[in-house]
Amino acid sequence: MIAYVLRRLVSLIISLIVASLVIFVVVEIVPGDPAAYMLGMNAQPDTLAALRAELGLDGSKVARYFGWVAGMVQGDFGTSYTYRTPVSGMIADRVWVSLPLALYALILSTLIAFPAGIYAASRRGRAGDMGVMAATQLGVAIPNFWFAMVLVLIFAINLGWFSAGGFPGWDKGLWSGLKALTLPAVALALPQAAILARVMRSSLLDMLGEDFIRTARAKGLSAGQALWRHALRNALIPVLTIIGLQFSFLLAGGIIIEQVFYLPGLGRLVFQSITQRDLIVVESVVMLLVFAVIVVNFAVDLAYAVVDPRLRVRV
């Protein structure tokens, strides 16, 4: 077990280093000068030079890369070119919107997908299964931004139950914050739930066809008892993988949902920073998201070892 964890840790660190190199190189190659963007069309060459010097864009790229990595390791993500404030502060503010939103959407998605997938597997071939399959087919096909707009049209404009977007801040109360995140979370969750339900169903069906289930039935358990007590636990492994991937997607990919609901989250920050050529923010946020994805995968790997005893012994 220790060896397994250690191996995973080493691969985590190597992934982070490679990712940082790739991110830095890609962002630096992109055409467009941050100083020119900030000062606009009427800027004089000497003003541009002054701003570039102020932002530290003059130095060598190699020096800037190592400075950036060294800073990140200490928790200092640099200073934004556009906003002139520390990037770590900006990220911290935005994380408090994106992370709760991702978790909220993940919980909703799991709450919908698990019962749906289990129900479909237990009613295989019958009307219930067909119904769930049709619904998930639709859910997988619908783009989440279109679904978001439909939700806004119905619940915000027509019924007025929710506001059309925006985030009041957690200091205005937990309830108002959750209310503001509800429509976005639903828009994110439903398409994900559709995928998760299908994975749950097919994984469970695989398990139900195994010999040990036949043994359990032979020993006298009902179909339902066999499903709950034996099949479900083993069906969780692929489902865990998908949940890990989904969380990563929800954290970073909520960018379109954040645009539609004008939420001050990480996705929108990256989007705006790319337009403004705020290179430091782009590099730091992308690095942070890569880190989150790698850590989540690491956690999922550990969870495998917990769920599946066979993995603990393997060398």
Place this chain on the structure above:
Amino acid sequence: MTIMTRMLTASAIALMAGVGAVQAQTSITVAIQLEPPNLDPTGGAAEAIDSVVYSNIFEGLTRFASDGSVGPGLAKSWEISDDGLTYTFHLQEGVLFHDGSDMNAEDVKFSLDRARAEDSTNAQKPLFAQIADVSVTDRLTVVVTLSQPNGSFLFNMAWGDAVIVAPETAATNATNPTGTGAFMFVNWVQGDRIELTHNQFYWGAVPELETATFRFISDPTAAFAAMMAEDVDVFVGFPAPENLPQFEADPRFQVIVGSTEGETILAMNNKVAPFDNPLVREAVAHAIDRQAIIDGAMFGYGTPIGTHFAPHNPAYLDLTGLSGYDPERARELLAEAGLPDGFTTTLRLPPPSYARRGGEIIAAQLREVGIQTEVTNVEWAQWLEQVFGAKDFGLTIVSHTEPMDINIYANPEYYFQYDNQAFRDVMDALTATTDPDGRTALMQQAQTIIAEDHVNGYLFQLAALTVAKAGVEGLWPNAPVAAIDLTGVTWAE
């Protein structure tokens, strides 16, 4: 109690009273598309900065009114010497910065010297280029000496880049703006909103609005949703003009259509073949159907222009006749220029919809006369680097939103590379002339030269589109400068 504490307590009480009161609406939420990167108008070119702070938080010696005219600001009066070189400004009495400190001539000298310094990062340094000296005569009198007469000096001092700041707070204005205006900065939740409160110690009339919140909604569908769900009270620069008829028909809302200083042009690279041939440029001008572009790309909102000048300006000359829609004439001109089969060129389009949508329509119109275009969509940063900086383009569409910017045609290094000494002479004469009739005649001469030379395809003037709840009064219909002046805005009873 210090002035600052007094101001804060008064504002807090006012805020609470505002929240408690049910009848009198004293708060307003204004939405705009772009969030300002920072709140210092003297340090960046983003229009969004002026949208929030101009006339609200910061003020200059002079200020723009909604019709574009220039009036007194922090300078209540001034005298200009006969040779046009010396301006003596008399400042308003009793002006305080938001931190409680006194505003006087020393602060004016500091602000102007800071803007024109060698290492200044002011995006509009040319505005201050002719200032030779700024001196303080007494506490409320400043004398500015120019190196040569400039008829638009007072106009220049009204720009957001020329506002007066205090030496103690200038460095932190980007995140904590401290000005002299009728509204004070309270809070900025980055990515979401900026909150202002009215300045009880304002030297002029304290605004009726007690709190103002700016929100940033860039997606057109989200903008429509926010307005319809009544989450915001006003949307300035509404990005979804296709929905305006729906708002007009709804009694809850009002739609205000005005004009801006944005001349939208099809810029041609004058030093690159075949656009270095005036016949080709004239051909392009006749190939364009302005009304089709206005209807197709802007849903009918916009005024056709025949030259690089705002139609609402009294000195405007209607020269659209020189470049009327005439594809036959365009083909004739191309044949005359030795290109009877037309030619191929690049068309680079920045993000705004007037460029992306308008670009498709123009590409189709040019195809009719034999001009093939390779259309590429670029982001602003790329546009600035490739088109504006490297001048690597054939055609592009952009809107120039600075007021009175016809002088860009006097700069042969400017991205469309128009080089005409006669035009530069007219511009020099204009700078030296202060007499209004003389200025009008020269401005009309300038407009005629660039229209006859067909330097660029002059398309239309951008319309200012504002959607607001029916009870809001005092909003500027026009946008002579990218400002949202809330000082005169109130809710009807």
